[in-house]
Amino acid sequence: MEFGKDRANDIAVIGAGIVGIAIAAHLAEAGLRVEVIDRTGICEETSSGNAAAFAFSDVLPLAQKGMLAQVPKWLADPLGPLAIPPAYLPRLLPWLYRFWRAGAPSQYEGGLKAQAALMKLAEAEWAELMERSGTGHMLRQDGSLELYESQAEFEASLPGWAARDRFGIEYRHLKQEELAAHQPGLWSGFVRGTFVPGWKTVTDPKLLGQAIWRHAEQHGAKFTQGDVALAMPAKGHIAIQLRQGRTIAAQKLIIAAGAWSHLLARQFGDLVPLETERGYNTTLPAGAFDVKRQLIFSRHGFVVTPLATGLRIGGAVELAGLKRKPNFDRAKAMLAKAKTFLPGLDTSGGREWMGYRPSLPDSLPVISRASGRSDVFYAFGHGHLGLTQSAATGALIRDLVLGRNPAIDLAPFSPQRF
Known part of the structure; x- marks a missing residue:
């Protein structure tokens, strides 16, 4: 066994x-011996290319955002906000059924309360972690601007905003003539907007993750x-076998492997219906357009985020598992729409990317012990909200x-809830 060579580490x-x-970071701060294992590196995969938002006000589960009503229209467009390759559909049907059930009125209240509780904790924990790690300078507090192309689209969003009222989430609906003050240079076709002053972003999600890691290393x-x-369990510890031939030992194991986590949870008897939402983006050079804050185009399923390292245009959902080749035409389609919505956008010099979001049907992660074990823990399935909820999960x-x-009731985040 190799893990500190003389004995098993406390945590893997x-x-x-x-x-x-x-x-x-949280475990190391508590004085535990922690070893993190990853096939590539620190924040090198899905966490490197996300939209950089601390989306603490995003409390509505996807199935309850009116997404189900949009599915037939979206699926008709292979480059639209939602795509499912026909060959993958049979495998996806059980997950889609659970997703449909998660949108039922009977599930609404429980899902909303659980998500709101996790978000409240996430905001507090991120503030404290940034202070302890000296990363506060990487936080941007410019708010977000959601944009609507018709009065009907705006009115359809109102029940979701009303649900946020219960949790003290501040927002302000804007008329067309007010939009330019929040984002100059917008396409004239936007008729309404919603400004969320408490929405936060970070200067670059990969750089933030690496800075938090340096804090953990310290x-x-x-x-x-x-x-x-x-x-797998071994005598007195957990044995972790690497494909490179090593075996690592630890007293306790945390599975936080994103879209691959359910494969490891299965080894401890938990069958978790995790699916992979493949997300795409293009990061343009920093001078491509002067974007003041994150812009959200919900009808089209993507956002535009100003980073210290460039301008990131991406989002959308492709339910296609872990093995299919990327379809970067999806990134190109979002970039073309962004060019329409931001006339004058310089689309040259972009870098395309695809990542694997680990998503569960009810939009809540699994944060729990494994079934019947006190030495194995799960922390996965955060979907679009991994960056936002990571400090709370820690x-x-x-x-x-x-x-x-x-700090909160973890029953809604149990792997047995399915």
């Missing part, structure tokens, strides 16, 4: 995306590059590991 974390990094966390093939997993009472 599989996954060095933003969720795994935040968990490692508290003793270590990194091993390796591709995990198998994790704090909750720390509390579970240390035997403390978690």
Whole structure:
């Protein structure tokens, strides 16, 4: 066994995306010996290319955002906000059924309360983690601007905004003549907008994740590059076998491997219906357009985010699993729409990207112990909200590991809820 060579580490974390990094930071701060294992590196995969938002006001589960009503229209457009390759549809049907059930009125209240509780905790935990790690300068508090192309589209959004009223989420609806003050140079076809002043973004999600990792390292966390093939109980510890031939030992295991997590959870008896939402983006050079804050085009399923390192245009959903080749025509389609919505946008010099969002049907992650085990923990399935919810997830997993009472009720985040 190799893990500190003399004895098993206290904790092994599989996954060095933003969720795994935040968990490692919280555990290392608590004085535990932590080793993070990942096949590539720190924030090198899905966490490197997200939309950079701290979306604390985004409390509505996807199935309850009117998405179901849009599905037939979206599926008719292979480059639209939602795509499902026909060959993948049979495999996806059980997940789609659960997604449909998650949108039922009977599920609304529970899902909304659970998401809102996690978001409230996430905002507080991120503020504290940024202070401890000295990363506060990477936070932008410019708010967001959601844009509507018709009065009907705007009115359809109102029930969702009203739901946010219950949780004290501040927003302001704008008339057409007010839009330019929040974002000059917009396409004239936008008739209404909604400004959310509390919406936050970060200067670059990959750079933030790497900075949080340096903080964890300062508290003793270590990194091993390796591709995990198998994790299983052994005598007095958990054995983690790497495809490179090594076996690593730990007293406790955290599975935070994003879209691959359900494959590892299966090894501990939990069948979690996790699906992969493949997201696409193009990051343009920083001078492509003077975007003041994150712009949200919900009808088209993408956002535009100003970063310190460029202008990121991306989003959309492609439910296509882990093995299909990327379809970068989807990134090109969003870029073309952005050019329409931001006349004068310089679309040259862009860098295309695709990442794997780990998504569960009810839009809530799994944050829990494994079934019947006190030494294995799950932290995955955050969908579009991994960056947003990572600090809260780190704090909750720390509390579970240390035997403390978690700050929120974790029953809605159980792997057994399906």
